Amino acid sequence: MQCFPIPSFFESEKVDQFWRVPYQKRAEEAKEWGQKYKILPSREDKTKTILLLIDVQNTFCLPDFELFVAGKSGNGAVEDNIRLCRFIYRNLGNITTIAATMDTHKAMQIFHPIFWMDKQGNHPQAGITMISYEDVKQGRWKVNPNIANNFNISVEKLENHALHYVKKLTEDSKYPLTIWPYHSMLGGIGHGLVSSVEEALFFHSIVRSNQTQFELKGDNPLTENYSVLSPEVLKNSQGEKIAQKNTQFLNKLLSFDKIIVAGQAKSHCVAWTVEDLLTEIQRKDPSLAKKVYLLEDCTSPVVIPGIIDFTEQAEVTFQRFSEAGMHIINSTNDTIFNHLP
Structure with a gap:
């Protein structure tokens, strides 16, 4: 598989900022780029490859935003996205389709402070409060009656x-x-894709004549939705359905010959999505795990210094994915697609 140069407009020092993508200019450049390097439309791909990007949004990926995924380095998501953009540009002719998940929230959801209060009417402190079954059963935290x-x-x-x-x-x-913390708020800047990544996706879509796909998740107020494939809880206390699995998107993913996964965070939304994908694979045909490739250097775990560190959990989870047959790979290897069976 041919690897291509990085376009001159890509500036790695801007990956930690948000800005307006000059769509028309990039479209014209993309057309010229495709002609110069003789990149065929994606419909002609003999091997169909999808790049699944999990929540590569400002809210998780820019240092000044609500839930920046710092990882161990302290600048994890920014470094991941620099590598991710370069990976996309180098492999424009190898990636058939790109699908981006979008964590999508409103203020009143079960994981936001306003949903809960203590006996004094105080809301829980965001970012450090975890609410257990015992906490609710014993009344330490209860539902805010004003939002029902x-x-x-x-x-x-x-x-x-x-x-x-x-x-x-x-x-x-x-x-x-x-x-x-309130994050990925629908209609807000935090909900948007990181500008540099958005630009790379747009460029790919024009070069390959293939529409970028967007999958929204997380807007159900009564459940968390780390995985794009399934909410955390599907039924209420009466057994009534409150949410459902994203079977249509799951089947679409499995229709590809290769599934490459990157995004944020390694310990949460990436892990949960891949877990759901693996569960379905094991139910259908365990050998299908071999078609899944995880870009380990394009994802970081949630780390809040002095409060919580999910690095170990993420590593254990990825090791389990590897043992199940999935491939843990590095995006910076320019011959990566030559190595994929």
Whole structure:
């Protein structure tokens, strides 16, 4: 497979900033680029490869935003995205389709501070508060009664759901309910893709005549949605469905010959998405795991110095993916596609 040079307009020092992509100019350059390097439209690819980008959004990837994924280096997501952009440009002719997931939230959701309060009416502190089943059962944290009308349900029903929710997380061995800062807010700058990545995706779509796909997740107020393929909890305390798996997108992913995964965060949304993908693969045909490639140098774990470090959990999870047959690879190897069977 041919690797291409990095376009001169790509500036690695701007990856940690947001700015307007000059679409028309990039479109004209993309057309010239495709002609210069004789890059064929993606419909002519004999091997169909999808690059799945998990939540490469400002809210997670820019240092001044709400949930910057710093990783061990302290600048993890920025460094990851520099490598990611270069990977896309070098492999314009090798990547058939790019799909980007978009974490999408509003203020009143089960993992945001306004949803909960203590006996004094104080909301939990975002970023460091985890709410367990025992916390809710014993009344240390309870549902904010003022928000129930936003979901068109009674306070009692919302309280029952909250207790059921944290219990289900425990039963399913999920992470405890974490109260996150308001982030990925629909309509806000934080929700948008990192500008440099957006530019690379747009350039790819024009060069290959292939529409970038966007998958929104996380807008259900009653459940977390780390994985793009499935919410954390699917039913309420009465057994009524509150959410459903993204079966259509899952089947689309599995229709490709190769699935390459990158994004943020390695310990959360990337891990959960790949976990759901692996579960379906093992149900259908375990050998399909060999078509999945994880760009380890384009993802970082959640690390909040002095508070929490998910590095070890992420490493253990990725090791399990490897043992299941998935490939842990490095994006900077220019012959990477030659090595893929």
